[in-house]
Amino acid sequence: MxxxxxxxxxxxxxxxxxxxxxxxxxxxxxxxxxxxxxxxxxxxxxxxxxxxxxxxxxxxxxxxxxxxKVATLSRGYKRKTQGFQLANETSTSESIGDEPFQFYNKYKKDIDVAVDADRQNGIEELVSLEQVPxxxxxxxxxxxxxxxxxxxxxxxxxxxxxxxxxxxxxxxxxxxxxxxxxxxxxxxxxxxxxxxxxxxxxxxxxxxxxxxxxxxxxxxxYSDTIISDDLIKSIDNLKTFTLVTGIANASPLVTFLKSKNLKFEHLNFKDHYNFSTKDLAELDKKELIITTEKDFMRLKQYESLKKKLFYLPITVxxxxxxxxxxxxxxxxxx
CATH class of the missing domain: 3.40.50 (Rossmann fold)
Structure with missing residues (x-):
């Protein structure tokens, strides 16, 4: 490269x-x-x-x-829809993109989450809502x-x-x-x-x-716990696991986990990676998977991974x- x-x-x-x-x-x-x-x-x-x-x-x-009343407006990178989309209960990472889906999952009771490649149009759509942001x-x-x-x-x-x-x-x-x-x-x-x-x-x-x-x-x-849809576990009690990342730079996360003396293999994919059937079959063989919150939003849709898939929350x-x-x-x- x-x-x-x-x-x-x-x-x-x-x-x-x-x-x-x-x-x-x-x-x-x-x-x-x-x-x-x-x-x-x-x-x-x-x-x-x-x-x-x-x-x-x-x-x-x-x-x-x-x-x-807060609204977020993103492009919705790599989504499979077009035009303006306002997140709702049927939305997925494929319909609105990874990051907007993450915003919606965490704050859907408090904010509006929208995507539109045309930001002018997106803003016009948001201000036409019944509850204007x-x-x-x-x-x-x-x-x-x-x-x-x-x-x-x-x-x-x-x-x-x-x-x-x-x-x-x-x-x-x-x-x-x-x-x-x-x-x-x-x-x-x-x-x-x-x-x-x-x-x-x-x-x-x-x-x-x-x-x-x-x-x-x-x-x-970084949090001291990992989270799934159903469970919360202490990171200090982990033995071995597989780290899966599809972000631009995983180095800070890897450095943090190594500083905790944790044992893991790292499967590092490119940013916004679309996991293939072959990838998912390999992940299905793993006992415990830890990933980023953004990657979690994409991977949790696969039923076979749900019980083994966790993400590590971060704050700024x-x-x-x-x-x-x-x-x-x-x-x-x-």
């Missing part, structure tokens, strides 16, 4: 120019964006996946759901310039920050680094515990935020949480 990226290096300037020009046309108002007179918060990244958008959306849901959270829409969110949260990982990266196909950036200037908040995600103030300052200097931008650092907090911990929360709530109020 790395060799192929180096071979494609001559294509990179073309990709850079096309994405830069597209953004410039929006910045100059030649290409039109639609803005709204109610709170729309976008969570996205410059990199191609794996920055922690899903737990960040869930953090915002938990922060806001008790005070506001007070706040709409756009999942992975930083490059969707047809919609101008009132507030942009940009995520970048500690291990591969956007300021050290290049645009596709040689690097992982979907657009040039200057796109970060559109963000109101930049969060460096998946940081190690105990990140020193000196290292935070060094990262802050490289980001070089504008006066209107705020930078935060976050870590992943943000440094200076009070300041972050106040910024979000201040935007919504004003």
């Amino acid at each position: 790395k060799i192929l990226r180096y071979i494609l290096f001559p294509v990179m300037p073309i990709y850079f120019l096309v994405t830069w020009l597209r953004n410039k046309l929006y910045d100059l108002d030649i290409k039109k964006s639609v803005s709204y007179n109610f709170p729309v918060i976008c969570v996205g990244n410059l990199s191609a996946g794996g920055t922690g958008k899903t737990p960040m959306i869930e953090y915002l849901i938990s922060l806001l759901k008790d005070d506001y 007070d706040v709409i959270l756009l999942d992975d829409a930083f490059q969707h310039r047809k919609v101008k969110a009132g507030f942009n949260i940009l995520l970048t990982t500690y291990s591969n920050p956007y300021f050290n990266d290049m645009v596709l196909p040689t690097g992982n950036l979907r657009e040039p680094k200057i796109g970060a200037k559109r963000a109101n908040i930049i969060i460096v995600t998946k940081c190690p515990e105990g990140l020193s103030e000196a290292e935070k300052k060094a990262i802050l200097n490289k980001i070089n935020p504008e006066n209107y931008q705020h930078v935060f650092f976050s870590t992943i907090a 911990k943000i440094n200076d949480k009070n300041k972050f929360d106040k910024l979000i709530k201040a935007f919504i109020k004003h």
